[in-house]
Amino acid sequence: MRLYRMRLYRIALWVTVPMALPLLAAPAGLTAVRAARDTAPEGAPSVWRPGVTAQPVDAGRPFPALGAASMALRRMVPRPAIVSRAQWRADETKRDSHAHYAGGVRAVFIHHTDTPNGYDCADVPRTLRNLYTGQTRDRSWGDLGYNFLVDKCGTVYEGRAGGADRAVVGSHTLGFNQGTTGIAAIGTFGPGTPVPAAMEHAIAALAAWKLGLSGVDPTGKVRLTSTNGKSRYARGTSAEFDAISGHRDGFATNCPGEALIARLPAIRGLAAEIQGRYARAVPFPRLAATPGNTHRG
Known part of the structure; x- marks a missing residue:
């Protein structure tokens, strides 16, 4: 009987005391910050080896523990239809042959192209x-x-080369190209200019998808570090932005225009709904469905 009780006691210990699990190490090179020049108007971008991924400029912090609040979970959102560079017939001989990458997309900057609105x-x-x-x-x-x-x-059209699903470093917001995506609305959106509902919906769907890959809430705030003193912030300065911001939030410009700036709260709200975040910080109108379109060059 005593031997039987000892066996039961050992089994109980084995069941109630969790086994020690090995700590998960950070992926190789994750905490190493690679020097990354801002590919912006001050000069031609530096040439990196193709396929090499650079971390965002403020990614030198320790790898967060599993379950930590700082560790965002992906929000899997369907990728919207994107017209490729080949489809709009981009001449690939004109561009830098090496794509530049960041460690992920943490924010989106909205622009306008400042071109006429009366296009077909x-x-x-x-x-x-x-x-x-x-x-x-x-x-x-x-x-x-x-x-x-x-x-x-x-x-939606693919702009800068390097892979629509990757964190390609653009030249859209001086000082804040690292770890962000630039989305340009084709047209000019000064005061009083109507922003088409189909355009808003497409921008929101695209932003929801890109930010969802990093688990970023479109209605939330992010901190970015300026890489260029010609931006609104001195180089090395950390600043808080909306996860979906306007170009003028990071650089002294009117872009993307007063009309489009006024629609950003609605775009953020719709992007959050697309991600499945139903508790919204701001109300927004339901937008019309995106119509189909044909293309010719």
């Missing part, structure tokens, strides 16, 4: 090729500055 959506590929020529030849940005562009019909 079927002619947008031609507009993109003109923008592409201007930003590579005249501004020496190495490629289109924006990661994505959206037309008034709600069609």
